[in-house]
Amino acid sequence: MEPLEQTTVPWAQGVGRSNRPAPTNRIRQIEPNLGGPSRTFDSDPWANEFVTSDSPTLPLNSFTPTEPTSFNGSNQLTYQGATYVAGNQTAIGGYTFGYDAEN
Protein backbone atom coordinates (compact mmCIF):
# COMPACT_ATOMS: atom_id res chain seq x y z
CA MET A 1 0.00 0.00 0.00
CA GLU A 2 1.17 3.45 -0.74
CA PRO A 3 1.76 5.74 2.22
CA LEU A 4 -1.06 8.08 3.03
CA GLU A 5 -0.64 11.73 3.73
CA GLN A 6 -3.18 14.27 4.82
CA THR A 7 -3.73 17.06 2.39
CA THR A 8 -6.27 19.51 1.12
CA VAL A 9 -7.52 18.53 -2.29
CA PRO A 10 -9.57 21.20 -4.07
CA TRP A 11 -10.72 18.80 -6.73
CA ALA A 12 -11.96 20.30 -9.93
CA GLN A 13 -15.43 19.03 -9.23
CA GLY A 14 -15.27 20.07 -5.61
CA VAL A 15 -13.76 17.70 -3.10
CA GLY A 16 -12.70 18.84 0.30
CA ARG A 17 -10.17 17.48 2.71
CA SER A 18 -9.16 13.98 1.90
CA ASN A 19 -6.59 11.29 2.35
CA ARG A 20 -4.61 10.60 -0.75
CA PRO A 21 -1.61 8.45 -1.59
CA ALA A 22 1.67 10.27 -1.83
CA PRO A 23 2.51 10.82 -5.50
CA THR A 24 4.78 8.08 -6.73
CA ASN A 25 6.06 6.64 -9.96
CA ARG A 26 5.21 9.56 -12.18
CA ILE A 27 7.81 10.48 -14.72
CA ARG A 28 10.30 12.92 -13.28
CA GLN A 29 13.30 12.99 -15.57
CA ILE A 30 14.33 11.71 -18.96
CA GLU A 31 17.74 11.48 -20.46
CA PRO A 32 17.41 10.12 -24.01
CA ASN A 33 21.08 9.19 -24.07
CA LEU A 34 23.17 8.72 -20.95
CA GLY A 35 25.01 11.97 -20.41
CA GLY A 36 23.05 13.65 -23.17
CA PRO A 37 20.31 16.27 -23.01
CA SER A 38 17.73 15.83 -20.30
CA ARG A 39 14.37 17.16 -19.23
CA THR A 40 12.86 17.13 -15.77
CA PHE A 41 9.20 17.04 -14.83
CA ASP A 42 7.05 17.79 -11.82
CA SER A 43 3.36 17.87 -11.12
CA ASP A 44 0.99 19.60 -8.77
CA PRO A 45 -1.10 17.58 -6.28
CA TRP A 46 -3.82 17.23 -8.88
CA ALA A 47 -1.72 15.36 -11.43
CA ASN A 48 -1.10 18.33 -13.69
CA GLU A 49 2.29 17.53 -15.16
CA PHE A 50 4.72 20.27 -16.19
CA VAL A 51 8.36 20.63 -17.19
CA THR A 52 10.71 22.20 -14.66
CA SER A 53 13.95 22.26 -16.63
CA ASP A 54 15.33 21.18 -19.94
CA SER A 55 18.55 21.12 -21.85
CA PRO A 56 19.09 23.79 -24.51
CA THR A 57 19.35 21.03 -27.07
CA LEU A 58 15.85 19.84 -26.18
CA PRO A 59 14.00 23.11 -26.71
CA LEU A 60 10.59 23.40 -25.14
CA ASN A 61 7.53 23.70 -27.28
CA SER A 62 5.72 26.95 -26.52
CA PHE A 63 2.62 24.94 -25.55
CA THR A 64 4.41 22.87 -22.93
CA PRO A 65 3.38 23.88 -19.39
CA THR A 66 6.30 24.86 -17.18
CA GLU A 67 4.82 25.81 -13.83
CA PRO A 68 1.89 24.94 -11.57
CA THR A 69 0.19 28.23 -12.34
CA SER A 70 -0.31 27.01 -15.89
CA PHE A 71 -3.49 25.29 -14.71
CA ASN A 72 -6.73 26.49 -13.20
CA GLY A 73 -8.96 24.85 -10.61
CA SER A 74 -10.55 22.71 -13.29
CA ASN A 75 -7.18 21.28 -14.34
CA GLN A 76 -7.33 23.23 -17.60
CA LEU A 77 -4.45 25.14 -19.16
CA THR A 78 -4.46 28.89 -18.56
CA TYR A 79 -1.63 30.09 -20.76
CA GLN A 80 -1.05 30.73 -24.45
CA GLY A 81 -4.61 31.98 -24.63
CA ALA A 82 -6.04 28.53 -23.97
CA THR A 83 -9.81 28.51 -23.79
CA TYR A 84 -12.25 25.70 -23.07
CA VAL A 85 -15.90 25.20 -23.88
CA ALA A 86 -17.78 22.40 -22.14
CA GLY A 87 -14.43 20.98 -21.00
CA ASN A 88 -12.95 20.80 -24.50
CA GLN A 89 -9.98 22.96 -25.41
CA THR A 90 -11.15 25.24 -28.19
CA ALA A 91 -8.09 27.42 -28.66
CA ILE A 92 -4.42 27.69 -27.77
CA GLY A 93 -1.77 29.85 -29.36
CA GLY A 94 -2.86 30.51 -32.90
CA TYR A 95 -4.93 27.33 -33.17
CA THR A 96 -8.66 26.93 -32.78
CA PHE A 97 -10.44 23.61 -32.44
CA GLY A 98 -14.06 22.60 -32.99
CA TYR A 99 -15.86 19.55 -31.66
CA ASP A 100 -18.82 17.54 -32.83
CA ALA A 101 -21.72 16.40 -30.73
CA GLU A 102 -19.86 13.35 -29.43
CA ASN A 103 -17.22 15.43 -27.76
Place this chain on the structure above:
Amino acid sequence: MKFTGTAATTYVYDAMGLLVAEYGTPSAADSGTKYISIDHLGSTRLVTDTAQNQEICYDYLPFGELIATGTDGRSGCYGSTATPLTQKFTGKERDTETSLDFFQARYHGSAQGRFLSPDPLGIFVADPTNPQSWNQYSYVLNSPLINIDPSGMSCLDADGNIVDDKDPDAIGDNGDGQGCSSVGVAAGDPNAFETLNPTDYANETVAAQQGSWFDYLWATTFNNIPIYVPNDVPLSPNAQIFARQLSKQIDQYPTACGGGAYFYAGREISAGPVHGFTGAITELDSRAGLSQGALFEAGGGEGTVGGGGYAATTNSNGQPSGSALAYGGVGVSSPVASASGGAVGFGSGGGISGAGLYGEGFLFGRGAGGGAYVNITNIGKCHQMSLPLIALVLLGPLSSASPNGQGPLFSWFLILVGGSVVFTVWCHYLKRRREVEIPLLNLLGISGISLVLIVAGIWSLFR
Protein backbone atom coordinates in the same frame (compact mmCIF):
# COMPACT_ATOMS: atom_id res chain seq x y z
CA MET B 1 -10.05 8.09 -44.89
CA LYS B 2 -8.44 11.48 -45.17
CA PHE B 3 -8.81 13.98 -47.98
CA THR B 4 -6.18 16.57 -48.86
CA GLY B 5 -7.81 18.49 -51.62
CA THR B 6 -9.11 15.76 -53.86
CA ALA B 7 -6.43 13.22 -52.94
CA ALA B 8 -7.77 10.50 -50.65
CA THR B 9 -5.70 8.42 -48.27
CA THR B 10 -7.19 5.29 -46.72
CA TYR B 11 -5.93 3.95 -43.40
CA VAL B 12 -6.42 0.29 -42.48
CA TYR B 13 -6.39 -0.73 -38.84
CA ASP B 14 -6.31 -4.11 -37.19
CA ALA B 15 -8.88 -5.23 -34.69
CA MET B 16 -7.02 -3.51 -31.86
CA GLY B 17 -6.85 -0.17 -33.63
CA LEU B 18 -3.24 -0.33 -34.79
CA LEU B 19 -2.41 0.83 -38.29
CA VAL B 20 -1.51 -2.00 -40.66
CA ALA B 21 -1.72 -0.29 -44.04
CA GLU B 22 -2.05 3.11 -45.63
CA TYR B 23 -2.82 3.52 -49.30
CA GLY B 24 -4.04 6.09 -51.75
CA THR B 25 -2.46 7.90 -54.66
CA PRO B 26 1.21 7.92 -53.79
CA SER B 27 3.81 10.28 -55.04
CA ALA B 28 6.72 8.80 -56.95
CA ALA B 29 8.81 8.81 -53.81
CA ASP B 30 6.18 6.84 -51.89
CA SER B 31 5.79 3.98 -54.33
CA GLY B 32 6.66 0.50 -53.21
CA THR B 33 6.16 -1.42 -49.99
CA LYS B 34 7.31 0.09 -46.70
CA TYR B 35 7.82 -1.68 -43.41
CA ILE B 36 7.26 -0.21 -39.99
CA SER B 37 9.23 -1.05 -36.85
CA ILE B 38 7.70 -0.02 -33.56
CA ASP B 39 8.86 0.14 -29.96
CA HIS B 40 7.25 -1.33 -26.87
CA LEU B 41 4.59 1.40 -26.88
CA GLY B 42 3.68 0.84 -30.51
CA SER B 43 5.27 4.12 -31.59
CA THR B 44 6.67 4.17 -35.10
CA ARG B 45 10.46 4.29 -34.79
CA LEU B 46 11.74 3.19 -38.15
CA VAL B 47 10.41 2.88 -41.71
CA THR B 48 12.32 0.65 -44.11
CA ASP B 49 11.86 -0.35 -47.72
CA THR B 50 11.92 -3.83 -49.24
CA ALA B 51 15.70 -3.72 -49.48
CA GLN B 52 15.95 -3.09 -45.71
CA ASN B 53 17.15 0.45 -46.29
CA GLN B 54 16.27 2.89 -43.54
CA GLU B 55 13.92 5.50 -44.94
CA ILE B 56 13.07 7.59 -41.90
CA CYS B 57 13.56 7.37 -38.13
CA TYR B 58 11.67 8.85 -35.21
CA ASP B 59 12.56 9.37 -31.55
CA TYR B 60 10.10 10.71 -29.03
CA LEU B 61 10.02 12.55 -25.74
CA PRO B 62 7.90 10.88 -23.05
CA PHE B 63 4.59 12.46 -24.03
CA GLY B 64 5.14 11.97 -27.74
CA GLU B 65 6.99 15.03 -28.97
CA LEU B 66 9.39 14.20 -31.75
CA ILE B 67 13.05 14.79 -30.97
CA ALA B 68 14.41 17.04 -33.65
CA THR B 69 17.06 15.99 -36.12
CA GLY B 70 20.53 16.91 -34.93
CA THR B 71 19.67 16.52 -31.25
CA ASP B 72 22.34 14.54 -29.49
CA GLY B 73 23.83 13.18 -32.69
CA ARG B 74 20.61 12.24 -34.48
CA SER B 75 21.44 12.30 -38.13
CA GLY B 76 21.11 10.06 -41.15
CA CYS B 77 17.60 8.67 -41.36
CA TYR B 78 16.46 11.13 -38.68
CA GLY B 79 16.98 13.89 -41.21
CA SER B 80 15.32 12.00 -44.01
CA THR B 81 13.25 13.96 -46.50
CA ALA B 82 11.10 10.94 -47.24
CA THR B 83 7.38 11.49 -46.83
CA PRO B 84 6.81 11.16 -43.10
CA LEU B 85 4.45 8.55 -41.81
CA THR B 86 1.27 9.94 -40.28
CA GLN B 87 1.13 7.38 -37.48
CA LYS B 88 3.66 8.23 -34.85
CA PHE B 89 3.34 8.24 -31.04
CA THR B 90 1.87 4.88 -29.87
CA GLY B 91 0.75 4.36 -33.45
CA LYS B 92 -1.80 7.15 -33.35
CA GLU B 93 -2.41 9.38 -36.35
CA ARG B 94 -0.70 12.74 -35.94
CA ASP B 95 -2.41 15.69 -37.55
CA THR B 96 0.12 17.45 -39.74
CA GLU B 97 -1.37 20.90 -39.19
CA THR B 98 -1.73 20.92 -35.40
CA SER B 99 0.58 18.02 -34.40
CA LEU B 100 -2.27 16.65 -32.30
CA ASP B 101 -2.58 12.87 -31.95
CA PHE B 102 -5.94 11.26 -32.67
CA PHE B 103 -6.77 8.84 -29.83
CA GLN B 104 -10.22 7.98 -31.18
CA ALA B 105 -12.21 9.23 -28.22
CA ARG B 106 -10.25 12.53 -28.01
CA TYR B 107 -7.15 14.35 -29.15
CA HIS B 108 -3.83 14.35 -27.33
CA GLY B 109 -1.36 17.21 -27.45
CA SER B 110 2.15 15.82 -27.15
CA ALA B 111 3.56 19.29 -26.49
CA GLN B 112 0.98 19.88 -23.78
CA GLY B 113 1.53 16.38 -22.39
CA ARG B 114 -2.20 15.91 -21.92
CA PHE B 115 -5.53 15.44 -23.64
CA LEU B 116 -7.46 18.39 -24.96
CA SER B 117 -10.75 16.99 -23.71
CA PRO B 118 -11.70 15.30 -20.44
CA ASP B 119 -12.17 11.55 -20.19
CA PRO B 120 -15.51 10.75 -21.87
CA LEU B 121 -16.16 8.16 -19.18
CA GLY B 122 -16.39 10.94 -16.62
CA ILE B 123 -15.01 11.56 -13.17
CA PHE B 124 -17.19 8.92 -11.53
CA VAL B 125 -14.94 6.12 -12.79
CA ALA B 126 -11.87 7.61 -11.11
CA ASP B 127 -10.28 5.79 -8.20
CA PRO B 128 -10.60 7.82 -4.99
CA THR B 129 -7.30 6.39 -3.76
CA ASN B 130 -5.33 7.38 -6.86
CA PRO B 131 -5.08 11.13 -7.54
CA GLN B 132 -3.57 10.42 -10.93
CA SER B 133 -6.95 9.18 -12.06
CA TRP B 134 -8.80 12.25 -10.81
CA ASN B 135 -7.37 14.56 -13.44
CA GLN B 136 -9.56 14.01 -16.47
CA TYR B 137 -7.03 15.56 -18.84
CA SER B 138 -3.93 13.60 -17.81
CA TYR B 139 -2.43 11.00 -20.14
CA VAL B 140 -2.00 7.39 -18.87
CA LEU B 141 -1.73 8.53 -15.26
CA ASN B 142 1.38 10.53 -16.22
CA SER B 143 3.42 7.37 -16.74
CA PRO B 144 3.79 7.49 -20.53
CA LEU B 145 6.89 5.31 -20.75
CA ILE B 146 5.16 2.13 -19.64
CA ASN B 147 1.50 2.71 -20.40
CA ILE B 148 -0.55 3.33 -23.50
CA ASP B 149 -4.07 4.48 -24.21
CA PRO B 150 -5.48 2.72 -27.27
CA SER B 151 -8.89 4.32 -27.14
CA GLY B 152 -8.46 7.64 -25.37
CA MET B 153 -10.38 6.15 -22.47
CA SER B 154 -8.10 3.53 -21.03
CA CYS B 155 -4.59 3.03 -19.74
CA LEU B 156 -2.90 -0.26 -20.44
CA ASP B 157 0.46 -1.41 -19.22
CA ALA B 158 3.00 -3.24 -21.33
CA ASP B 159 1.12 -6.51 -20.75
CA GLY B 160 -2.12 -5.10 -22.03
CA ASN B 161 -3.67 -5.04 -18.59
CA ILE B 162 -6.04 -2.22 -17.85
CA VAL B 163 -4.63 -0.08 -15.11
CA ASP B 164 -6.71 3.05 -15.19
CA ASP B 165 -10.05 4.59 -14.50
CA LYS B 166 -11.81 2.14 -16.80
CA ASP B 167 -11.31 -0.49 -14.14
CA PRO B 168 -11.10 1.23 -10.76
CA ASP B 169 -10.17 -2.02 -9.08
CA ALA B 170 -7.06 -2.32 -11.21
CA ILE B 171 -5.62 1.07 -10.40
CA GLY B 172 -2.24 0.96 -8.79
CA ASP B 173 -0.27 -2.17 -8.35
CA ASN B 174 -2.08 -4.79 -10.36
CA GLY B 175 0.18 -7.52 -9.16
CA ASP B 176 2.27 -7.91 -12.28
CA GLY B 177 4.82 -5.35 -11.20
CA GLN B 178 4.14 -3.14 -14.16
CA GLY B 179 1.05 -1.25 -13.12
CA CYS B 180 0.69 2.49 -13.54
CA SER B 181 1.68 3.35 -10.02
CA SER B 182 3.82 0.36 -9.28
CA VAL B 183 6.69 0.89 -11.66
CA GLY B 184 9.52 3.30 -11.34
CA VAL B 185 11.70 4.25 -14.25
CA ALA B 186 15.28 3.50 -13.44
CA ALA B 187 18.48 3.26 -15.37
CA GLY B 188 18.66 -0.05 -17.13
CA ASP B 189 14.92 -0.61 -16.87
CA PRO B 190 13.88 -2.22 -20.15
CA ASN B 191 10.65 -0.29 -19.93
CA ALA B 192 12.44 3.01 -19.61
CA PHE B 193 12.70 5.54 -22.36
CA GLU B 194 15.50 4.65 -24.65
CA THR B 195 16.93 5.65 -27.95
CA LEU B 196 16.71 2.75 -30.31
CA ASN B 197 19.59 2.00 -32.58
CA PRO B 198 18.20 1.85 -36.12
CA THR B 199 20.72 -0.78 -37.10
CA ASP B 200 19.07 -3.12 -34.62
CA TYR B 201 15.97 -3.01 -36.74
CA ALA B 202 17.49 -3.10 -40.18
CA ASN B 203 16.74 -6.78 -40.58
CA GLU B 204 13.30 -6.73 -39.02
CA THR B 205 10.30 -6.68 -41.27
CA VAL B 206 6.61 -6.87 -40.75
CA ALA B 207 4.83 -9.20 -43.09
CA ALA B 208 1.65 -7.90 -44.64
CA GLN B 209 -0.67 -10.19 -46.49
CA GLN B 210 -4.31 -10.73 -47.09
CA GLY B 211 -6.21 -13.24 -45.07
CA SER B 212 -9.28 -14.17 -43.09
CA TRP B 213 -9.88 -13.75 -39.41
CA PHE B 214 -8.71 -17.32 -39.00
CA ASP B 215 -5.46 -16.44 -40.75
CA TYR B 216 -5.12 -13.42 -38.52
CA LEU B 217 -5.59 -15.46 -35.33
CA TRP B 218 -3.38 -18.29 -36.58
CA ALA B 219 -0.56 -15.98 -37.58
CA THR B 220 -0.65 -13.82 -34.49
CA THR B 221 -0.96 -16.82 -32.19
CA PHE B 222 1.56 -19.23 -33.69
CA ASN B 223 3.82 -17.14 -35.89
CA ASN B 224 3.84 -13.98 -33.83
CA ILE B 225 3.59 -11.70 -36.81
CA PRO B 226 0.84 -9.17 -37.40
CA ILE B 227 -1.35 -9.89 -40.38
CA TYR B 228 -4.16 -7.58 -41.34
CA VAL B 229 -7.48 -8.04 -43.00
CA PRO B 230 -7.62 -5.53 -45.83
CA ASN B 231 -10.29 -2.89 -45.57
CA ASP B 232 -11.26 -4.15 -42.15
CA VAL B 233 -12.15 -1.63 -39.48
CA PRO B 234 -10.88 -1.69 -35.91
CA LEU B 235 -13.05 -2.83 -33.09
CA SER B 236 -14.81 -0.09 -31.21
CA PRO B 237 -12.87 1.26 -28.20
CA ASN B 238 -15.12 -0.57 -25.77
CA ALA B 239 -14.78 -3.79 -27.75
CA GLN B 240 -11.00 -3.45 -27.67
CA ILE B 241 -11.12 -3.03 -23.91
CA PHE B 242 -13.38 -6.06 -23.66
CA ALA B 243 -11.03 -8.12 -25.84
CA ARG B 244 -8.03 -7.22 -23.72
CA GLN B 245 -9.93 -7.93 -20.52
CA LEU B 246 -11.01 -11.29 -21.92
CA SER B 247 -7.43 -12.11 -22.83
CA LYS B 248 -6.35 -11.12 -19.35
CA GLN B 249 -8.98 -13.41 -17.83
CA ILE B 250 -7.79 -16.32 -19.95
CA ASP B 251 -4.23 -15.68 -18.84
CA GLN B 252 -5.37 -15.83 -15.24
CA TYR B 253 -7.06 -19.20 -15.65
CA PRO B 254 -5.54 -21.80 -13.34
CA THR B 255 -2.98 -23.99 -15.03
CA ALA B 256 -1.41 -27.31 -14.09
CA CYS B 257 2.30 -26.71 -13.85
CA GLY B 258 4.47 -29.61 -12.84
CA GLY B 259 4.09 -31.64 -9.71
CA GLY B 260 5.97 -33.94 -7.42
CA ALA B 261 6.01 -36.81 -4.96
CA TYR B 262 6.55 -37.00 -1.23
CA PHE B 263 7.30 -39.47 1.50
CA TYR B 264 6.82 -39.06 5.20
CA ALA B 265 7.42 -41.11 8.32
CA GLY B 266 6.75 -40.56 11.98
CA ARG B 267 4.52 -41.28 14.90
CA GLU B 268 0.75 -41.40 15.16
CA ILE B 269 -1.12 -40.76 18.36
CA SER B 270 -4.71 -41.96 18.65
CA ALA B 271 -7.44 -41.03 21.07
CA GLY B 272 -10.52 -42.94 20.06
CA PRO B 273 -11.47 -41.86 16.54
CA VAL B 274 -9.13 -38.85 16.62
CA HIS B 275 -5.63 -39.20 15.25
CA GLY B 276 -2.61 -36.93 15.28
CA PHE B 277 0.61 -37.32 13.33
CA THR B 278 4.04 -35.70 13.55
CA GLY B 279 7.06 -36.66 11.53
CA ALA B 280 9.55 -35.89 8.83
CA ILE B 281 8.70 -35.33 5.18
CA THR B 282 10.83 -35.47 2.04
CA GLU B 283 9.44 -33.93 -1.13
CA LEU B 284 10.65 -33.86 -4.72
CA ASP B 285 8.96 -31.08 -6.65
CA SER B 286 9.46 -30.24 -10.32
CA ARG B 287 9.72 -26.55 -9.47
CA ALA B 288 11.36 -26.42 -6.06
CA GLY B 289 13.50 -29.53 -6.30
CA LEU B 290 14.25 -31.66 -3.25
CA SER B 291 12.88 -30.36 0.05
CA GLN B 292 12.87 -31.73 3.55
CA GLY B 293 11.07 -30.72 6.67
CA ALA B 294 8.35 -31.57 9.15
CA LEU B 295 4.74 -32.63 8.74
CA PHE B 296 1.95 -32.19 11.25
CA GLU B 297 -1.54 -33.57 10.78
CA ALA B 298 -4.69 -33.96 12.78
CA GLY B 299 -7.83 -35.79 11.77
CA GLY B 300 -10.02 -38.71 12.48
CA GLY B 301 -12.75 -41.01 11.42
CA GLU B 302 -13.64 -44.65 11.34
CA GLY B 303 -14.03 -46.17 7.91
CA THR B 304 -13.81 -42.78 6.34
CA VAL B 305 -11.08 -40.46 7.44
CA GLY B 306 -10.18 -36.84 6.93
CA GLY B 307 -8.33 -33.94 8.41
CA GLY B 308 -5.81 -31.22 7.83
CA GLY B 309 -2.24 -30.30 8.53
CA TYR B 310 0.79 -28.27 7.66
CA ALA B 311 4.12 -29.11 6.07
CA ALA B 312 7.11 -26.87 6.70
CA THR B 313 10.04 -27.62 4.42
CA THR B 314 13.32 -26.17 3.17
CA ASN B 315 14.69 -26.94 -0.26
CA SER B 316 18.30 -27.58 -1.25
CA ASN B 317 18.84 -23.85 -1.84
CA GLY B 318 17.80 -23.06 1.69
CA GLN B 319 14.48 -21.55 0.68
CA PRO B 320 11.75 -22.27 3.24
CA SER B 321 8.24 -23.16 2.17
CA GLY B 322 5.00 -23.98 3.88
CA SER B 323 1.86 -25.72 2.70
CA ALA B 324 -1.48 -26.06 4.40
CA LEU B 325 -3.26 -29.24 3.42
CA ALA B 326 -6.53 -31.05 3.76
CA TYR B 327 -7.09 -34.73 3.09
CA GLY B 328 -9.93 -37.19 2.94
CA GLY B 329 -10.29 -40.86 2.14
CA VAL B 330 -11.06 -44.29 3.49
CA GLY B 331 -9.20 -46.36 6.04
CA VAL B 332 -9.20 -49.35 8.30
CA SER B 333 -7.92 -49.51 11.82
CA SER B 334 -7.38 -51.89 14.71
CA PRO B 335 -5.90 -51.36 18.17
CA VAL B 336 -2.42 -52.01 16.79
CA ALA B 337 -2.51 -51.03 13.13
CA SER B 338 -4.19 -48.68 10.68
CA ALA B 339 -4.05 -47.81 7.03
CA SER B 340 -5.75 -45.20 4.86
CA GLY B 341 -5.61 -43.57 1.48
CA GLY B 342 -7.41 -40.91 -0.48
CA ALA B 343 -7.19 -37.41 -1.89
CA VAL B 344 -5.21 -34.45 -0.64
CA GLY B 345 -5.31 -30.77 -1.56
CA PHE B 346 -2.90 -28.09 -0.46
CA GLY B 347 -2.23 -24.43 -0.80
CA SER B 348 1.05 -22.65 -0.41
CA GLY B 349 2.52 -19.23 -0.96
CA GLY B 350 3.25 -17.68 -4.32
CA GLY B 351 -0.13 -18.43 -5.76
CA ILE B 352 0.54 -22.14 -6.11
CA SER B 353 -1.79 -24.86 -4.98
CA GLY B 354 -2.03 -28.50 -5.77
CA ALA B 355 -4.01 -31.70 -5.55
CA GLY B 356 -3.06 -35.35 -5.43
CA LEU B 357 -3.35 -38.73 -3.77
CA TYR B 358 -1.87 -40.24 -0.63
CA GLY B 359 -1.56 -43.54 1.19
CA GLU B 360 -0.21 -44.41 4.63
CA GLY B 361 0.04 -47.18 7.17
CA PHE B 362 0.87 -47.43 10.87
CA LEU B 363 1.82 -50.21 13.23
CA PHE B 364 2.06 -49.71 16.99
CA GLY B 365 1.91 -45.94 16.49
CA ARG B 366 4.73 -45.78 14.00
CA GLY B 367 4.35 -45.65 10.29
CA ALA B 368 4.94 -44.00 6.94
CA GLY B 369 3.11 -42.73 3.92
CA GLY B 370 3.56 -41.06 0.60
CA GLY B 371 1.84 -39.72 -2.45
CA ALA B 372 2.00 -37.63 -5.56
CA TYR B 373 0.44 -34.36 -6.63
CA VAL B 374 0.05 -31.83 -9.44
CA ASN B 375 0.88 -28.16 -9.00
CA ILE B 376 -1.70 -25.64 -10.11
CA THR B 377 -0.63 -22.04 -10.71
CA ASN B 378 -2.56 -18.79 -11.08
CA ILE B 379 -4.65 -19.78 -8.12
CA GLY B 380 -4.08 -16.57 -6.22
CA LYS B 381 -4.36 -16.01 -2.50
CA CYS B 382 -8.11 -16.20 -2.59
CA HIS B 383 -8.51 -19.17 -4.87
CA GLN B 384 -5.96 -21.18 -2.92
CA MET B 385 -8.66 -21.88 -0.43
CA SER B 386 -10.80 -23.55 -3.05
CA LEU B 387 -8.74 -26.74 -3.09
CA PRO B 388 -8.95 -27.50 0.63
CA LEU B 389 -12.63 -26.67 0.28
CA ILE B 390 -12.97 -29.18 -2.54
CA ALA B 391 -11.24 -31.75 -0.36
CA LEU B 392 -13.78 -31.06 2.36
CA VAL B 393 -16.61 -31.41 -0.13
CA LEU B 394 -15.24 -34.79 -1.18
CA LEU B 395 -14.83 -35.78 2.41
CA GLY B 396 -18.37 -34.83 3.39
CA PRO B 397 -20.36 -37.63 1.75
CA LEU B 398 -17.86 -40.20 3.00
CA SER B 399 -18.14 -39.04 6.54
CA SER B 400 -19.70 -41.49 8.93
CA ALA B 401 -20.29 -38.77 11.50
CA SER B 402 -24.01 -38.41 11.96
CA PRO B 403 -25.01 -35.91 14.60
CA ASN B 404 -28.57 -36.22 15.74
CA GLY B 405 -29.00 -39.23 13.53
CA GLN B 406 -29.63 -37.13 10.46
CA GLY B 407 -27.20 -39.01 8.26
CA PRO B 408 -24.00 -38.18 6.38
CA LEU B 409 -25.80 -35.76 4.04
CA PHE B 410 -26.41 -33.45 6.94
CA SER B 411 -22.70 -33.44 7.85
CA TRP B 412 -21.79 -32.80 4.24
CA PHE B 413 -23.99 -29.74 4.04
CA LEU B 414 -22.66 -28.42 7.30
CA ILE B 415 -19.14 -28.71 5.90
CA LEU B 416 -20.22 -27.01 2.69
CA VAL B 417 -21.85 -24.15 4.53
CA GLY B 418 -18.90 -23.58 6.82
CA GLY B 419 -16.37 -23.80 4.02
CA SER B 420 -18.35 -21.53 1.73
CA VAL B 421 -18.77 -18.87 4.36
CA VAL B 422 -15.07 -18.89 5.20
CA PHE B 423 -14.06 -18.90 1.54
CA THR B 424 -16.35 -16.05 0.57
CA VAL B 425 -15.49 -13.89 3.54
CA TRP B 426 -11.80 -14.50 2.94
CA CYS B 427 -12.08 -13.46 -0.71
CA HIS B 428 -13.97 -10.30 0.15
CA TYR B 429 -11.41 -9.48 2.84
CA LEU B 430 -8.45 -9.90 0.48
CA LYS B 431 -10.25 -7.96 -2.23
CA ARG B 432 -10.93 -5.10 0.16
CA ARG B 433 -7.28 -5.05 1.22
CA ARG B 434 -6.37 -5.01 -2.48
CA GLU B 435 -4.12 -8.02 -1.91
CA VAL B 436 -5.79 -9.87 -4.73
CA GLU B 437 -7.18 -8.70 -8.01
CA ILE B 438 -10.49 -10.43 -8.44
CA PRO B 439 -12.79 -9.15 -11.16
CA LEU B 440 -16.04 -7.99 -9.65
CA LEU B 441 -17.99 -10.50 -11.73
CA ASN B 442 -15.94 -13.39 -10.36
CA LEU B 443 -16.43 -12.20 -6.81
CA LEU B 444 -20.16 -11.94 -7.34
CA GLY B 445 -20.11 -15.46 -8.80
CA ILE B 446 -18.25 -16.81 -5.78
CA SER B 447 -20.68 -15.08 -3.47
CA GLY B 448 -23.64 -16.42 -5.44
CA ILE B 449 -22.43 -20.00 -5.32
CA SER B 450 -21.74 -19.68 -1.63
CA LEU B 451 -25.22 -18.28 -1.07
CA VAL B 452 -26.75 -21.28 -2.86
CA LEU B 453 -24.71 -23.66 -0.68
CA ILE B 454 -25.73 -21.83 2.47
CA VAL B 455 -29.40 -22.02 1.51
CA ALA B 456 -28.95 -25.72 0.74
CA GLY B 457 -27.32 -26.23 4.12
CA ILE B 458 -30.14 -24.50 5.94
CA TRP B 459 -32.62 -26.53 3.95
CA SER B 460 -30.89 -29.74 4.96
CA LEU B 461 -31.09 -28.65 8.58
CA PHE B 462 -34.88 -28.51 8.56
CA ARG B 463 -35.78 -31.19 6.09
